Amino acid sequence: MAEFLQFLFSGLTVGAVYALVALGFTLVYNACDVVNFAQGEFVMLGGMTTVFLALAGVPLPLAALLAVVAAVAVGLMLYRLAIEPARGASAVTLIMITIGASVFLRGLAQTLFDKRFHSLPPWFGSEPIRVGGAAILPQSLVVLAGAAIIVVLLWQFIDRTLVGKAITATAANRLAARLVGINTRRIVALSFAVSAAIGAVAGILVTPITLTSYDAGTLLALKAFAAAMLGGMGSALGAVIGGVALGMLEAFSAGYLSSNYKDAIAFLVILAVLFAMPQGLLGRGKVDRV
């Protein structure tokens, strides 16, 4: 039982991060049909920028805030300089552009920062909390709480505000959204900014547990994408559920089966989902016009 709880908590923690990154994916995908493989780099940038600002003597909360601002700036630039000029390009070309961006950002982090692993001090110490024989790091609770707050805030924002409704409208039908006076370009830019911010926050929250380095983003992006796909592309709730589910699957299979193949789970999930139910758990079925 203690073992089970331990896996459950570590799965939830990792799953929360996947969920946040998957949520960012979904925002951008809904706004402009771009699968943004650079999504994981925002997580890396959030963690790394905070670490290096803190090393430079900036107080931690301010460093974290600045890191989020930096990630948002990068997200906006990514949209303006790379996605916007390539409007109308094929899906593959757009994927390659975002992968190029991901490689570029990794190179940038490598030159700007360094190639070593870095950590941040946990917010509430590193004394584990004992629950039923399992040890939980206080930081895990911070990650879970942070993720929950972000999800609720985002949901409220999209559901309650005018801008949020414009995002929903743009996702539903871009042309119709433009016709009723929504500036869809601004909505897409906003989606990039918000998803960058979410990624950066996830990176800052989780760095005390998982450490971060210049190349931490790629695998994370791929796994979060698997999560988004599991939940159903385009569904925000699906992204969250898919993220948590993937985190759990990974934790339990690493615990009970083989930790060597932990990273393989995400990709097996992608293949299994695509074969069995391409629309994912909560995605809408798609009908093609011929």
Added chain:
Amino acid sequence: MPAILTHRLAVLVALAAIAVLLPLAFPSAYYYRVAALVFVFALAALGLNLLMGFAGQVSLGHAGFLGIGAYAVAIGPTHLGLPSWASLIGGAALSGLVAFLVGRPILRLKGHYLAVATLGFGILVAIVLTNESGWTGGPDGMPVPSLRIFGWRASGSVPWYWISAATFLVGAALAINLIDSPTGRAIRAIHDSETAAGVLGVDVARKKLAIFVISAVYASIAGSYLALFNGLVTPDTAGFLRSIELAAMVVLGGMGSILGALVGAAILVVLPQVLTVLHDYETLVLGLILMGFMIFLRAGIVPSLAGVLGGART
């Protein structure tokens, strides 16, 4: 493209001329080495271009087949006592078989989904190669014995330049033949509209699967060459970035262009060699270039050039 270059024989003659004349300009063995790598990757890109450019099906996991081919010539002689050439053929057959099995469900998918499914497949291959260290040597990889044909040992840059250039030419000839065959026409019809092709009686699923298998075999042979030439193989051969690199070669050179595969491979192989001068900025510049080409030269280099020169399409 100018009429002279649209003729299929002319393309082959031009490629052969390039392969033969290029070494005249090589000041050292190092150039042979880089050029050999260009032809090896061009072979893989050519196969992938058949899939992406002609059949219109994306694969972001082709390094998986590159990896199978590479590890075949490493594991065959080391663990199974097979000669290298037999391992190479075995690897190609295995790649074809894997492509056949995986391709059936994967190729039903479209767009992003197809891209991600193939990507997932490629990464799975890399993970297996990394983890089965008893067979593959794990993350550090394993040495690859040299290729021997009738007692002659193929090693060093010069022999491998000629082997890879010749194989690329054969591959290009086969590809051109395929494109002009009834199967090729059916495949190009699938590219334009799967529904229309289906209505006209093309067995869409089967043709797509066939081209996927062929492209896997191309990649596998290229992978075997790469391993034999380097004398070492690591799981990076099958890695995510390799897959992206292969797809980038196709898109960069030009989708559906035989010459494009060579041009794309040349750029992505030579560029990192040049960029080593920049040391720390290598990754950064590579990312910039990838983005730049994709944004501003979307059609690919060869078709764009052809458009400028002749105004006609190949």
